Amino acid sequence: MSETAIVFDIQRASIHDGPGIRTTVFLKGCLLDCLWCHNPEAVSAKPQLFFHFDKCTQCGDCAKVCEEDVHHFIDGKHTIDFEKCSLCGKCVEACNYNALKIIGKELSIDEVMREVMADFDFYSNSGGGITLSGGEPLLQFSFSMELLQRCKEMGVSTCVETSGYVSEVHLWEILPVVDILLFDYKISRSDEHRNYTGVPNDSILRNLDIAYDTGIPIILRCPVVPGISDTEHHFKSIRALDEKYPNLKGIEILPYHNIGNNKRTSIGTHETLADLNSTSPEVAAQWLEQLKELGCVKARIG
Amino acid sequence: MQKVDDFSMELNFTEAYRKNKDKHIAIREARCHQAQFPAVLTEILENDRLAGRTVWGWVGFSPHNAPGGAAYGYFCHDQKIIEAIERGNIPMDQRDGVHEMLHFWKKETSKAKVEAAFTQKMLPILFRDEIVSLPYNFKPMIAQPIYRMAGVFVDYEKLLRLGIPGLIFEINDYMHKSEASGGDYQLYEGMLIALNVFIDSCSHYERQAIQKANAATDPKRKQELRKLAEVLGKNAVAKPGSFYEALQLSWLYTLICGSLELGRVDIYLGDFYCHDIDNGIITEEEALSLMHSYWRLINELFRDVDGRVIIGGRGRRNEKNADRFAFLVLETMRTYGRAILPQTTLRFYDGMNPELMEKSISLIGDGHTFPLLYNDDVLVPGVAQAHDVPTEVAEQYMPLGCGEIVIDHMGFGTPSGSLNVLKALDVTLRDGIDHISGKRLGLPTGDLKDFKTFDEFFSAFKKQLAFFIEILADHEDLEYVESGKQAPYLYLSMLYDDCLARGKAIFSGGIRYLGGSLESFGSVNAADSLTAIKKMVFDKKLISADRLVAALDNNFNGYAKEHKLLKECPKYGNDDHYADSIMVELHDFMCNNIRDQRERTNLDWYLNVLINNKQNTILGRWVGASADGRKAGREMANANTPAGGNDKKGVTALINSLVKPSHKIHAGTVQNMRFGRDFFTSDRENFEVILDTYFKKGGAQAMITVINRGDLEKALVEPEKHKDLFVRIGGFSSRYIDLPRDVQLEILSRVTY
């Protein structure tokens, strides 16, 4: 039987996850829990209920069909007991306003391939292809491996975006079917890394080493969060990596955006960095300038 | 300009027509032109570098460029005249005449002549005088006649090569030969009178320019007006010898002949422009200043759905010069600023100077709605097949007004009828009865519940469509026959192949190709509705036929569940086979059935067009709720564009859908695509690839706009209709309507226009 995976989105015509026009396949599940994550619904490996509170009219239809007593209306507010949800999908069907959905769907390789191949002409004209992202795609290793192999067979170029917090062996095994690796670099100091993401970064950096040594083109992706990673020290470490790995294909800084916050409430987790606004383009440009001054000529805004 | 209630021109015109009623139609028309011009030509205004403005009368003659609601042949705008009578401002000595005139034209206008000739089959279907002009249709209609001779593209090259004197010389020659051989020489005689009217109009403006120059205090303006007078004086007596003279002549001719299109300006003005620049006769600055005046006149005098300035493409004998002029056109657009006209159109092909495309894309990125992009590599062979003409002829294809394709000075093809496809589906669900008025509008083909299979239902729908298509085709045919009987359209006949040589007027056997087109509206909604009916009623059986019709009758009120299910059915525009294949089947059926009408009629071609204009809104008003989830009375999707921003899978999926319906069987579609501003700046490379891939995959046309403030604001109010809006946020893109409110507002605040 062919592998399946829990996919939470397939975005076609994506132009921000590697070169050219791409189809980005987002897999669920990640071992990190970054404070600034803008896809908090990707963290859990399982499907989950998602509540679009802006769309809810409080009609109460969901509560009528739910057998697990998940939906409550208290003081004119629709509250949800996410823990109790058994993902039966009845309320999603009942809601006429699309306020509820279940994030994450089990898809087979064939199903994903069908969607990926539809844009083949766009890939070949633009140097694009598939990007496997997440979550952490290497966690659903056999699926990812097989999917990428299939892509290579079909002549679709492949990118994988990884947090780097994965098994060395898996990383090493998958690289031959990856054309470009998008490797996250979030925080330079390991203790701080653990504070903000839940895990230290030693093994991540070791994996970066391993990957780099294979000669695979790597684009370093650096989320920059004001007050956390917009520091001189962190920028200098980015520059240090740049020097250590002269053949890096690129360095992208990803300015913080607060969109993840709303989604956190939508899946029943707590807001983080609630007071932090999204980065303005001007500030992002300043960061870029700083990096360039440090000698990071490859840096650009992703 | 406010029209004063002086009807002297209209009365003179009517008198000229009456006096010559029994004379040759060419003489009659020429005498009418004499009454009309220069009388309807209005003053050269401050800053005008070109002469030629009009305020048409409420009675007159023009193929197309005449007051809206009356713009066809001999016209009489009853409504406006009655309004004037009501105002009571008509001079005493004209009053009886005005009343009499109103009565006189009732049977004499070109429209009345066509209506009087309606066949038995047309009578119950096509509405006649009983409707007021758009957008005030007050009746549900499926097929409606359109009265106008739109899409005039005269032979400007010949006009400029010969000038008026040269044209007179040639026509004179034909006249003598015809007279000698006992031919219809009076046709030529009429043309000569008409050309004299044209000369009078040049002289009229020449005198005006001199007077204005004398009165001007600013020395620069004085100088400009003197120059203009000189140019007009030259136009009256000689063929153009400079870019300025060529531009002035072509503009005034466009106006007087009643065209609303400018055509392939780069071919016919390119040589003049390059010659004058290269020889220091004119500076770039001066040329640009003239072009600005041209642009302003087009904007002030033409309607937003017309005014095609076409640049680029195959079949330009003077490609280098034409390209240089095309750059001037783009520079004019850039420096003039965003404007609704002209509808600058870039035709392009593999091998053309790529800079033209690059500059065009930059303009679009700066928020211009133009140029519209036309892919000659698809369209030239497409037109050759659809219109059934040789490739060299197809190379001279011209998209007119909203996008119907005709052939430059060889082939006419006015769209003379429109078909409301979604309304036809509306009645097919209900045995041919319109549920709004309770009247029969279509054939009795049964109720939805009577059909056992989807295919049977689809066949009934096709039967309804075929019925209306036949009537509309016959109507187009009839419109030409009656037009030809009543007038030779002199200014057109003298500059359309092969009228002079054949000694026949344009609509009486003179023109090489006489075609036509049918504007169909609501096809996308109809296809999506069919998809939903197929899926919900026949395949999955989640909604019964009765329940569906009840939901539609009630505009989904009380049927929220059904509404949701219908909205969630696959929709055209998402590269979804289920939905797209139904769209393709409907498209193929419509296009082929319409194209086959040429076997039944005298038309050289008769083709479907799926275009942009306001009819999707106007006609949608009388269509009930539809099975695709559209609510009653709401607009239908424009052209071939997915309904209500239903293309939610992104641009590549949209493109894959758009290229599925064939382009070899119709006379024009318009494909609307919206892109975020980033695509024109930081992501430009990818944007160009997307566009290039679209065109390589067989995309014929693209109307590209940048997502602007207005789009986002509308999306906030009606998110359901804007599922196609993708915006960039930091390092990723997201569907705008799915974003939380605060993020939406933040993005909105960053959009500058």
Ligand code: SF4
């Ligand atoms: S059914 Fe939908 S709209 Fe109604 S209360 Fe539940 S979530 Fe809100």
Ligand code: SF4
């Ligand atoms: S998915 Fe099922 S269990 Fe979960 S909230 Fe909805 S109805 Fe209740």
